[in-house]
Amino acid sequence: MSTNQLKEALDALKETGVRITPQRHAILEYLINSMSHPTADDIYKALEGKFPNMSVATVYNNLRVFREVGLVKELTYGDASSRFDFITTQHYHVICENCGKIVDFHYPGLDEVEHLASHVTGFKISHHRMEIYGSCPECHSKETH
Amino acid sequence: MSTNQLKEALDALKETGVRITPQRHAILEYLINSMSHPTADDIYKALEGKFPNMSVATVYNNLRVFREVGLVKELTYGDASSRFDFITTQHYHVICENCGKIVDFHYPGLDEVEHLASHVTGFKISHHRMEIYGSCPECHSKETH
DNA sequence: TACACTATTTATAAACATTATAAAGTAATA
DNA sequence: TATTACTTTATAATGTTTATAAATAGTGTA
Numbered sequence: 001m002s003t004n005q006l007k008e009a010l011d012a013l014k015e016t017g018v019r020i021t022p023q024r025h026a027i028l029e030y031l032i033n034s035m036s037h038p039t040a041d042d043i044y045k046a047l048e049g050k051f052p053n054m055s056v057a058t059v060y061n062n063l064r065v066f067r068e069v070g071l072v073k074e075l076t077y078g079d080a081s082s083r084f085d086f087i088t089t090q091h092y093h094v095i096c097e098n099c100g101k102i103v104d105f106h107y108p109g110l111d112e113v114e115h116l117a118s119h120v121t122g123f124k125i126s127h128h129r130m131e132i133y134g135s136c137p138e139c140h141s142k143e144t145h
Numbered sequence: 146m147s148t149n150q151l152k153e154a155l156d157a158l159k160e161t162g163v164r165i166t167p168q169r170h171a172i173l174e175y176l177i178n179s180m181s182h183p184t185a186d187d188i189y190k191a192l193e194g195k196f197p198n199m200s201v202a203t204v205y206n207n208l209r210v211f212r213e214v215g216l217v218k219e220l221t222y223g224d225a226s227s228r229f230d231f232i233t234t235q236h237y238h239v240i241c242e243n244c245g246k247i248v249d250f251h252y253p254g255l256d257e258v259e260h261l262a263s264h265v266t267g268f269k270i271s272h273h274r275m276e277i278y279g280s281c282p283e284c285h286s287k288e289t290h
Numbered sequence: 291t292a293c294a295c296t297a298t299t300t301a302t303a304a305a306c307a308t309t310a311t312a313a314a315g316t317a318a319t320a
Numbered sequence: 321t322a323t324t325a326c327t328t329t330a331t332a333a334t335g336t337t338t339a340t341a342a343a344t345a346g347t348g349t350a
């Protein structure tokens with residue numbers, strides 16, 4: 001339930017000594033309820049009704065804070081701006097190269113890859129990222145017309 | 146052998162009707178010989194001795210051309226600028242979060258993941274990307290001192 | 291080889307995302 | 321409620337990448 005997620009997120013912030021401001025509350029709430037994977041600008045635009053004076057810098061600052069606390073993951077794809085994703089459980093993303101839609105895709109973590117990489121390169125592995133690209137059913141069906 | 150790779154790359158360009166200019170030749174050569182994964186600016190700086198009048202736009206334009214022809218892959222990590230990698234064989238990258246070093250890591254393609262993603266989401270999958278993050282042996286040994 | 295055609299390069303400016311700065315404001319604690 | 325340190329705001333700066341138009345130079349053909 002979203003309300004719980006928000007509560008837990010706010011608690012996590014408190015424990016780290018991060019102040020809860022109305023802006024932070026709203027950004028978190030938006031991230032949790034958003035089924036898309038918004039850019040900083042998406043968030044800024046979505047909240048300008050509620051916070052007409054909010055600065056873009058505030059959005060960026062807080063996204064960085066959330067990322068450092070581990071609440072949010074920053075996704076850097078090829079396009080111009082980063083996207084931000086509230087972290088729930090381990091999942092990957094399937095991305096439509098035509099319309100940009102991002103769909104969550106659950107898959108057991110690729111532990112084996114990390115182990116092998118560690119063995120071959122001598123790195124101490126911390127994590128990995130993976131995305132899958134293609135065209136979504138909608139775009140795909142349009143193409144065939 | 147690098148000389149062969151360059152020759153093949155130039156042939157691939159000719160077949161696509163892309164003109165071979167000295168700048169393109171030099172950028173390709175640099176990409177092939179470079180064991181790092183340079184940014185556009187790295188390339189620009191590396192070649193300014195040979196081409197004092199070359200524009201940054203030329204580097205970007207040609208990297209895009211190479212990418213469209215399939216000779217080069219653009220890597221977008223979290224940091225400010227894209228990195229470019231001459232495509233040889235299927236491999237992934239292991240990236241040091243401390244010093245930024247990138248090491249190639251060969252691994253059989255994750256076909257299974259693509260199949261499952263296609264099945265679950267209905268996407269027509271074209272490709273995927275994966276990177277592995279950690280700290281390299283050098284950085285790691287420094288940390289423990 | 292010289293010509294003509296068109297792609298490419300250059301130089302410059304513009305666009306865009308993101309970060310830095312300093313002053314004003316505000317959450318949290320006692 | 322007063323204090324203090326953290327946040328927000330407004331603004332400017334930074335840095336990467338793209339757009340534009342004029343100058344230049346590959347490439348095929350005569």
